[in-house]
Amino acid sequence: KNEVEQSPQNLTAQEGEFITINCSYSVGISALHWLQQHPGGGIVSLFMLSSGKKKHGRLIATINIQEKHSSLHITASHPRDSAVYICAPGTNQFYFGTGTSLTVIP
């Protein structure tokens, strides 16, 4: 049983499209991270959420604690957004989704 389920697993979009990545989890959490991993392997934390909604530039993340669900949205997608996006809910330890591999085509 996976504690974290992400969908879709793979996503190809045209430049400029609006993108949504979903994350459902079964564990109790105090926070949820959205991470970005580029092909070179480096990992960057995009958001840390414990409730509601956060926005950084073209990225928006939402979380519904009662429904145990979070979404990551990318507006006006760009080829440089191509990466693997990972949802990580948790408390002391964070459980990682398998990631969504996003490819944005020019």
Added chain:
Amino acid sequence: NAGVMQNPRHLVRRRGQEARLRCSPMKGHSHVYWYRQLPEEGLKFMVYLQKENIIDESGMPKERFSAEFPKEGPSILRIQQVVRGDSAAYFCASSARNTGELFFGEGSRLTVL
């Protein structure tokens, strides 16, 4: 303010040797997490440490693996008698508090021949 520093970035070991991976957290961070990413797989939690304490090691294999975060110096993940299945990328992350934002190092890629 330097980010999370991991070294070595790449390490090659023969079966049976020991591997030591180091992680220096961001300045002011006292919480360190180690994660492993096997080839073509997602990240898996290994251990969560604070200075001089192991808080949660539920993701650590029972044998050959150990971790420490001494009062002075970096956190160290130690793998004794490495086997080919230990080949992976090992990432360290730090935070200022246990529910704080995570900052990741670049990872240490271990190859066991």
